[in-house]
Amino acid sequence: MLRTIVRGALHRPSISHDLSPQATYIAQSPCTFALVRQLQSWLGDSTRTSQQQQQQPLAHTAVHPQLQQDPAPCSHPTPTPHPQLTRSFASVQPENVVYAGPQSPSPKRVTLKTLRQKYAKGEPISMVTAYDYPSAVHVDEANIDILLVGDSVAMVVHGHDTTLPITIEDMLSHCRSVARGARRAFLVGDMPFGSYETSVRDAVINSVRMLKEGSMDAVKLEGGSPARVEAARAVVEAGGGGMGHV
Numbered sequence: 001m002l003r004t005i006v007r008g009a010l011h012r013p014s015i016s017h018d019l020s021p022q023a024t025y026i027a028q029s030p031c032t033f034a035l036v037r038q039l040q041s042w043l044g045d046s047t048r049t050s051q052q053q054q055q056q057p058l059a060h061t062a063v064h065p066q067l068q069q070d071p072a073p074c075s076h077p078t079p080t081p082h083p084q085l086t087r088s089f090a091s092v093q094p095e096n097v098v099y100a101g102p103q104s105p106s107p108k109r110v111t112l113k114t115l116r117q118k119y120a121k122g123e124p125i126s127m128v129t130a131y132d133y134p135s136a137v138h139v140d141e142a143n144i145d146i147l148l149v150g151d152s153v154a155m156v157v158h159g160h161d162t163t164l165p166i167t168i169e170d171m172l173s174h175c176r177s178v179a180r181g182a183r184r185a186f187l188v189g190d191m192p193f194g195s196y197e198t199s200v201r202d203a204v205i206n207s208v209r210m211l212k213e214g215s216m217d218a219v220k221l222e223g224g225s226p227a228r229v230e231a232a233r234a235v236v237e238a239g240g241g242g243m244g245h246v
Helices: 002-011 021-027 030-053 112-121 133-141 168-181 200-212 226-237
Strands: 127-129 146-149 186-190 218-222 242-245
Touching: 112 186, 133 146, 133 168, 146 168, 168 186, 168 200, 200 218, 200 226, 218 226, 226 242
Parallel strands: 127 146, 146 186, 186 218, 218 242
Antiparallel strands: none
């Protein structure tokens, strides 16, 4: 019906001619006049085609007098977005950084070779802990060398009194989140208590999971006993990187 009203406004001397009472009321409302003016370009192509077929110039098209004047302002206010429906960001970083989605690895990623070179030159090596994607993005933007996903997440995030309750599955979840946010730093995953103390075999299996499933570059083990040294040696011999925490 709206298309009929608009065409009637463009081609008929009386906008309410041959329209039902309801259509006449709609056609005479100020909002409709404003809408007709906005839709003239939309109907322009089909209108000109029809006029060319009838060999009538566009300048002879009859337009209602009220349409030749500036349309009256619409009585309905323009709706404004609800404050709770507008998009807000949980990070101060630019949108194309935090919400960019999967991207190719950074060509300037820190590796073990990078750390050895800085150590040989006597340059400081920076290291910061992060537990989730937003924190990892901020750490990466600060050009930190090493990012540790520590088992202290048990207290800082999960609210436990100690690090004992955290499991290897919990650590893998946090490691994956951090790996999605950090594209430059060397990533180290903290092996939780009980994941490597039981046997050398468990240490190798869980360290491989941290590398494969958690997307870490190395793992961190605590302690300096002979059993911990043997576990660290087995992890390195299996192909993983190991960091000690005495």
